[in-house]
Amino acid sequence: MKKNSKIIRSDVVGSMLRPQHLLKAQQLIKDKKISPAQFIKVEDRAVREAVTIQEKAGLDVVTDGEMRRPVFCHNFVKAVDGFKWDIAGNSVIWFDMNGKKIIDPVTVGVVSKIKKKHDISIDEFSFIRGITDKPIKVTIPSPTMMSYFFATGISDKVYSSPNKFLDEVTQILKESVAELERIGVEYIQIDAPEFGMLIDPVQQAWFEKKGFNPDNLVHAGIGMINEILSDFSGTKGLHVCRGNDKNRFMAKGGYDKIAQVVFGESKVDRLLLEYDSDRAGNFSPLQFVPDSKIVVLGLITTKSPKLEKEQEVIQRIEEATKFIPKERLAISTQCGFASVAKGNNLSFGDQAKKLALVSKIAQKVWKV
DSSP states (O other): OOTTSOOOOBOOOSOOOOOHHHHHHHHHHHTTOSOHHHHHHHHHHHHHHHHHHHHHHTOSSBOOTTTTOSBTTHHHHHHEEEEEESOOSOEEEEEOTTOOEEEEEOOEEEEEEEEESSOTTHHHHHHHTTTOOSOBOEEEEOGGGGGGGOOTTTGGGTSSSHHHHHHHHHHHHHHHHHHHHHTTOOEEEEEOHHHHHTTSHHHHHHHHHTTOOHHHHHHHHHHHHHHHHTTOOSEEEEEEOSOOBTTBBSOOOOGGGTHHHHHHHOOOSEEEEEOSSGGGOOSGGGGGSOTTOEEEEEEEOSSOSOOOOHHHHHHHHHHHTTTSOGGGEEEEESSOSOSBTTOOSOOHHHHHHHHHHHHHHHHHHHOO
């Protein structure tokens, strides 16, 4: 899928609901009741099922559903030494759909200098390219997303500053992108929910307590992303949301505060933006998107099983064209269906209907 190929109008963010046989196997491998080889076979089956769902929905591009990841960004954690599971003392702020604050533990943290064991997502792509003829997207976390695992009182004993840690993350990700391109990856999406978090004063304070400067983190983060993708010749995507886990969110607020930096300075081809609720604000910040970029409107929610009405979604696309022409727009869900393995509270039937709606609307709006 080179940049001069057909424009992807119906996109998919990345994660999909995990089938019960995979969730069961994850517990079994944790309890050492099945072998790694047996577990991989279960993962392979789950990936095949996820790809089939996307193909039947008619999407222009597919992912492996992130079936091999406990959390969307754990392809990095699993590929690097220096992280420890089941640590204590680190937490993050969530909100339920009624706005009630929830404090959740973060049980993974940086406890020693990070060192790459292997390039991330090589196994994921190597498998999926053998089971589909559709264009394939590989998703990887942004460097500043790794600030999530920088634990105060633990990680700062390893690194003299959080930015030293992020510099090493950037270098490892850049090396991994080079290897992914070498083996044939043509579309890479950077997942950066932290940019959406930094819109909200509550989360700005959370970053500050961890030792990061929230006023500089967006600009610095975009610079790191540009460095990671600087030598990649395929399609470059950047996804921004406001947190997605078990029907919860982390932040609210429009893109106004970050638009000029994230939209204007990022050297990517596609911006995948959450727009499924009032939490995301209006479309006016899209005026800051350069002519070279496609905006993928995340208008179909994965936080609720309720299926959107086709005409209402099309009307929202028309509203967006006041700020950016239709030929530079596309559509997707606002985020994945299971950023964490447990997934959002939707059924597999709900998931299939929402993905099919993405495809149907794309065909109707852009005549593809």
